Amino acid sequence: MLRVLAVDDEEPALEELLYLLRADARVGHASGVLEATEALRLLGQAMDCAPESEEGIDVVLLDVGMPGLSGLDVARLLAGFSSPPHIVFVTAHEDFAVQAFELHAVDYLLKPLRKERLAEALRRVTELVERRPPAPAVRHVPSATDTSDRWSAPEDTDTGPPVPSDRVAVELAGSTRFLPIAEITFAEAQGDYARLHTRNGTTHLIRIPLSQLEERWRARGFVRIHRRHLVSLASIDELRLDAGIMTARVGASVLTVSRRNARELRDLLVRQARDGQSTGSRRSGGHVP
Known part of the structure; x- marks a missing residue:
């Protein structure tokens, strides 16, 4: 069953989305946060968990327009994960669909959210999760407290060129x-x-x-x-x-x-x-x- 993280800076919208998620039989666990930085912290923790742990995350439902880091910013950061969760955008903005799919989003849902469209997005994610190969044994997670200039290289390896000092x-x-x-x-x-x-x-x-x-x-x-x-x-x-x-x-x-x-x-x-x-x-x- 799917483990879902929903991210929306508007609390009523987040509560409605969580209600719909928890009513879907394909969702085993759904949690929500109001800030992108908190979402990244939880995602970092999830990547360190065992693959079948309840704290793991299969899919992130992202709003686009949020203060600080936008949903698109979060999606770009997730691209640096060795085994990133799937992404579904849930937003009131139509203008960012092209960028969303360039970031390999599974779906792009417009508010006000319809139950049928959410169900279709979850069906797509479920199929992808079932086909996903096992995660690699060694992973590096870009987290909200990671202060390196590199975006995605295992900490214990020396891969890729060093960043020039200038x-x-x-x-x-x-x-x-x-x-x-x-x-x-x-x-x-x-x-x-x-x-x-x-x-x-x-x-x-x-x-x-x-x-x-x-x-x-x-x-x-x-x-x-x-x-x-x-x-x-x-x-x-x-x-x-x-x-x-x-x-x-x-x-x-x-x-x-x-x-x-x-x-x-x-x-x-x-x-x-x-x-x-x-x-x-x-x-x-x-x-x-």
Whole structure:
């Protein structure tokens, strides 16, 4: 019988979905969570359980539009599992169906959910679970607390090339790309994850807390301006103070600077500007007062 995890940030919708799941004879166990990060924690625990354990998870029913990590983000993370659970999206948004099936979703159900459509999705999952080969003996689970730059390699093996020190590993269309840190303008905290924003406008989600990125990238000119943002000093186009609130413009993004970080940020930018002037004067043979 199926072991199901449902993820939806709206409690009434989650309760209704769990009611329908538990009424289906093919479902042996159904649990639900309101946050994507909690779902990833449970999935990590499930992968460490015995294959037939009740704590195992055969299928995840995901909403798309959730704060922090979206359902699509969770699906991309699950792609790094050695033996991932099946995915069924349950959402009010029609626009993401193509992306969902590119992520190998079994089905894409629209709200308001009909019992018949859910039953059909569960039938498909049941067939896939029955045909699934036994899971490998050694597995590595990307979890919400995993702080490595790699997305999926067993901890006790040395597979794949090392990540260069001036780059960070990101997932892109099912493959791993080494993104130059110099292309990143700022990083945004999303729970135990960070979303990287680049100069060309693309974003990438990685499983590294912002606090760790702050430590790693401090020497590369990144500074914490807020509990949610880590910014490349070289990418700040403008600082503005309005009604006592400081903001930093980074490309098209305007980011709030917390009061505790405002003075340090301003001092760093002034020092950076002075150093640049000093270097330019020395190169031109001028005198710096």
